[in-house]
Amino acid sequence: MTRIAVLASGGGSNLKAILEYLVSLGPAAPGQVVLIASERRQSGAIAKGLANAIDTVVLGDATDPNSHELEALLAAYKIDLVVLAGYLRLVPAAVVDRYTDRIVNIHPSLLPAFGGPGMYGSRVHQAVIDAHETISGATVHLVSREYDRGLILAQWPVPVLRTDSAAALAERILTVEHALYPRIVAALAAGRRDRFPLKPAPAYFANPPISAAAIAGQIDALLAN
Numbered sequence: 760m761t762r763i764a765v766l767a768s769g770g771g772s773n774l775k776a777i778l779e780y781l782v783s784l785g786p787a788a789p790g791q792v793v794l795i796a797s798e799r800r801q802s803g804a805i806a807k808g809l810a811n812a813i814d815t816v817v818l819g820d821a822t823d824p825n826s827h828e829l830e831a832l833l834a835a836y837k838i839d840l841v842v843l844a845g846y847l848r849l850v851p852a853a854v855v856d857r858y859t860d861r862i863v864n865i866h867p868s869l870l871p872a873f874g875g876p877g878m879y880g881s882r883v884h885q886a887v888i889d890a891h892e893t894i895s896g897a898t899v900h901l902v903s904r905e906y907d908r909g910l911i912l913a914q915w916p917v918p919v920l921r922t923d924s925a926a927a928l929a930e931r932i933l934t935v936e937h938a939l940y941p942r943i944v945a946a947l948a949a950g951r952r953d954r955f956p957l958k959p960a961p962a963y964f965a966n967p968p969i970s971a972a973a974i975a976g977q978i979d980a981l982l983a984n
């Protein structure tokens with residue numbers, strides 16, 4: 760069983776989706792979230808960890824890139840896979856190097872567009888709208904020493920509507936994130952990397968299925984074949 764740590768700074772909706780998806784797999788689940796860490800005691804992620812009886816840790820010095828706190832924590836919990844779910848701090852280089860190809864992140868745009876330092880939350884979506892893009896989306900990628908620059912594992916497009924606010928676009932993309940990220944995390948936990956990079960068939964976007972269930976079905980089919 761792959762031991763997973765989730766790092767999150769915010770509301771934790773992706774964490775919730777991952778926990779629910781792994782539970783839905785029952786005994787077939789290839790991994791288990793055994794640790795949730797955040798630099799913010801008030802984050803929704805910490806609350807979700809406590810509610811689910813998962814060990815939670817509030818990081819004391821997450822702003823220090825030379826800190827060994829996270830490295831020691833991951834070692835103590837014998838973590839195999841690190842999942843960033845809205846984690847706003849740069850992962851220390853020592854951790855990136857130790858967990859090569861075993862740290863994954865999700866970003867709410869089609870990277871490399873609208874990524875990098877300072878591009879998080881509504882800033883990403885507002886920049887997409889200001890640039891008059893018609894397509895944005897979600898990207899799952901491995902974590903390297905630079906923000907949002909690691910190998911892309913999956914990308915899923917989402918239409919940008921002319922009337923969109925940043926909040927409306929964020930919500931549409933989050934629906935995709937909640938279908939996409941748990942499935943990619945489970946595939947990584949199972950050691951299945953043969954399907955990456957994962958992209959919807961070109962026909963997908965011509966007639967986008969908009970329900971979360973339809974998106975999940977497409978992703979399941981792509982991962983199964």
Ligand code: GRF
Pocket residue numbers: 767768769770771772773774844845846865866867880933936
């Ligand atoms: C998501 O949009 C994710 O792509 C980005 O941060 C946000 C986290 O949202 N990295 P939540 O805390 O999972 O609700």
